[in-house]
Amino acid sequence: MNRQSLKGHSELLILAALAVRPMHGYALSEYLKGQLPEFKFGMGMIYPLLHKLEQKKYIKGEWKQVLGADRRVYSLTKQGKKALQSKRREWRAFSSLITKAVAQSS
Amino acid sequence: MNRQSLKGHSELLILAALAVRPMHGYALSEYLKGQLPEFKFGMGMIYPLLHKLEQKKYIKGEWKQVLGADRRVYSLTKQGKKALQSKRREWRAFSSLITKAVAQSS
DNA sequence: AGTATTATATCGTATTACGATATATGGTGT
DNA sequence: ACACCATATATCGTAATACGATATAATACT
Numbered sequence: 435m436n437r438q439s440l441k442g443h444s445e446l447l448i449l450a451a452l453a454v455r456p457m458h459g460y461a462l463s464e465y466l467k468g469q470l471p472e473f474k475f476g477m478g479m480i481y482p483l484l485h486k487l488e489q490k491k492y493i494k495g496e497w498k499q500v501l502g503a504d505r506r507v508y509s510l511t512k513q514g515k516k517a518l519q520s521k522r523r524e525w526r527a528f529s530s531l532i533t534k535a536v537a538q539s540s
Numbered sequence: 541m542n543r544q545s546l547k548g549h550s551e552l553l554i555l556a557a558l559a560v561r562p563m564h565g566y567a568l569s570e571y572l573k574g575q576l577p578e579f580k581f582g583m584g585m586i587y588p589l590l591h592k593l594e595q596k597k598y599i600k601g602e603w604k605q606v607l608g609a610d611r612r613v614y615s616l617t618k619q620g621k622k623a624l625q626s627k628r629r630e631w632r633a634f635s636s637l638i639t640k641a642v643a644q645s646s
Numbered sequence: 647a648g649t650a651t652t653a654t655a656t657c658g659t660a661t662t663a664c665g666a667t668a669t670a671t672g673g674t675g676t
Numbered sequence: 677a678c679a680c681c682a683t684a685t686a687t688c689g690t691a692a693t694a695c696g697a698t699a700t701a702a703t704a705c706t
Contacts, residue, residue, distance in 0.1 A: 439634050441662075441693055443548035452641040460653050462565075469641050471635075477696050481655055503703065506654075522642055528545050529635040535575050536556040536628055547662055547693075566684050584664050587686055609672065612685075 435472040445492075446525055448483055449510065449518040452493060456509035458500065459484055484508055494525045541578040551598075552631055553596060554589055555616065555624040562615035563600055564606065565590055598623045 440447075451457065451465055459480050466475040487493045492514035498507045510518065546553075557563065557571055565586050570582040593599045598620035601612045616624065 435630065435634060439548035439630070442545035442676090444694075446642055447638070456651075464652095470637055472637065473613065474695065476632055476697095477654075478656085478697080479693085482693095485655090501703090503653085522644070524541070524545070524639065525642060528541060529639065531576055531578065531583060531691055532549060532553070532631065536631060538628070550663075558659055564684075565686090571682095580664065582666095582687075584666080584687085585662085588662090591686090594670090609684080 440473055443525065444479065444483060445487065446518070446521040448480075448487065449492060449521065450512060452508055452510050453515070453518055456507050458505040458507045462508070487514070490517075548578055550569055550589060551587065551593060552624070552627040553599060554593065555620060555627065558616050559621070562613050564611040564613045565627065568614070593620070593628055596623075615623075 447470070448462065451462055451469070454465075457465060459477070462484075463475050463477060463480050466473070484493065484495065488495055488508070489521065490513075493508045493509055494527045495506045497504050499505075504512060506507055547594075553572060553576070554568065557568055557575070557618045560571075563571060565583070568590075569581045569583060569586045572579070590599065590601065594601055594614070596619075597617055599614045600617055601614045603610050606613065
């Protein structure tokens with residue numbers, strides 16, 4: 435899949451994933467790779483996005499003991515849940531627009 | 541609509557528009573604004589993209605007299621038609637993946 | 647002990663959308 | 677004739693973003 439096609443939608447994917455369950459960065463990457471094997475979701479994308487989402491207060495990270503090791507586990511805030519709903523709506527509007535625009539006339 | 545959400549899909553939109561009918565840059569911009577008022581499609585995006593698509597041989601530009609003025613009219617090449625079909629397929633695959641990934645479980 | 651996997655983090659680069667700007671021409675109004 | 681505006685082509689710079697590369701360290705496996 436195109437390197438660029440994900441652009442602008444990765445925040446939505448991360449919020450949707452964290453809505454399923456709180457996760458730390460590495461687990462999130464594995465989860466997304468499992469859900470969408472067509473994309474990369476390397477650490478170079480995940481961590482900066484998590485930090486950005488935390489700055490925006492959409493998620494909050496907490497150091498927790500997971501299997502005997504310190505892991506930074508991220509979960510949605512109230513604002514994050516709202517943002518997710520709004521981004522979901524935006525996605526649906528966007529995708530239906532593009533689908534209509536590229537629909538084959540013949 | 542988000543500034544970035546279009547990323548990676550503008551080539552598809554331009555190819556789809558030129559499949560409807562050959563157009564010059566300005567007319568293409570007006571056409572796309574009419575189809576998708578939510579986005580900008582300023583000249584700073586259209587012309588570089590047209591040049592890029594011409595370099596890729598997906599479209600070809602020809603100087604033509606349109607209403608008494610020289611206009612650079614672009615039309616799809618054979619390769620461009622193939623590329624459009626492939627990009628259409630990619631879009632459908634991409635959008636169904638994302639839609640599935642962000643589907644509300646509750 | 648040594649290697650692989652897990653895990654967090656940052657940097658640099660390429661791509662892309664898009665605003666700003668330059669420039670020129672045709673049409674319309676006065 | 678002149679001003680003004682819409683049309684038209686083009687380029688530049690900037691910001692946002694995905695992502696590869698790299699650094700570092702702890703845990704698990706052999």
